[in-house]
Amino acid sequence: MLPMKKIYTLFILGTLMEKDMHGYLLKSVLNDVLGPFKKISWGVLYPLIHELSEVGLIEAIVRESNDKSKKDYQITEKGRLEFNKLMVEPIEFKHLYMMHFKVKLSAIKWISRYDAVNIYANYVQYTTILINYKKSILAHEINEHVNGLIETEMKELQLARKWSKQMIKKL
Template identity: 35%
Template structure:
């Protein structure tokens, strides 16, 4: 998952490890913690696999640091990661957000494919929420106060998911219209 982030960021411009870590922390938000023990071994693997390279920079008033750049092999792998369909797990939304961030580096057809994969994921989530909601409604043995709270939770999830679905559909239409004008 973070491989896509590192490669995408290095497509923008070369960066040093601390810069990558700072951007990643800002990207994933305040709840998810990203340690150096996660990022730096990943960077080392990417260097070992020939997906990124590095050179040392010696600033006048600072510590020497490694500057990382994406290689041709890394560009190819980045494209493979962008093409890879989303897996349905706890990281699905974050991976989609990474992909969305790097749409500028892929074709509009691939952008549409990524959006379609995410739309299918959201529709899967919505179907599950509606199914779970029906199940709770039918379970008369659940105390009424508890059932009401559970149904409120499902109602919230349903509305959030439906809003996401509408956004994705609009984005798909926007990209399709853009394609038609060119």
């Protein structure tokens, strides 16, 4: 499965763990999670919803209200199993890591404490690798401007790592 498709699938399944939703609401919630600079299009979302429905991970439920029919989607038992599989699968340290991590965080309440700790621990490992990489760049003393940028990034990463360690302790 392609990385973005996996992230979107995980998001849809995780969102439907909480309640049934129609496509428009799924799109709205996903765009809120992705932030103001990344949006999912209808051309991506609806084919994925139909594919997830065809393979039995979600199912459509038609509801009648005010002389209108509305199609909501709900997760199936097969979808719950796939959701759990995707949640516990480690995230590769690649360019989509942060987006994938955020989507996992949005659904972390639906998995075991053990699996949640592993997700946070994976994030600690990710931030540690980046911090060490930034430190190695600083050792080269490139110039004041570059060093300032790298130091700022390191501070952000250190805060993120500290937060993740605190979340592990809370669990």
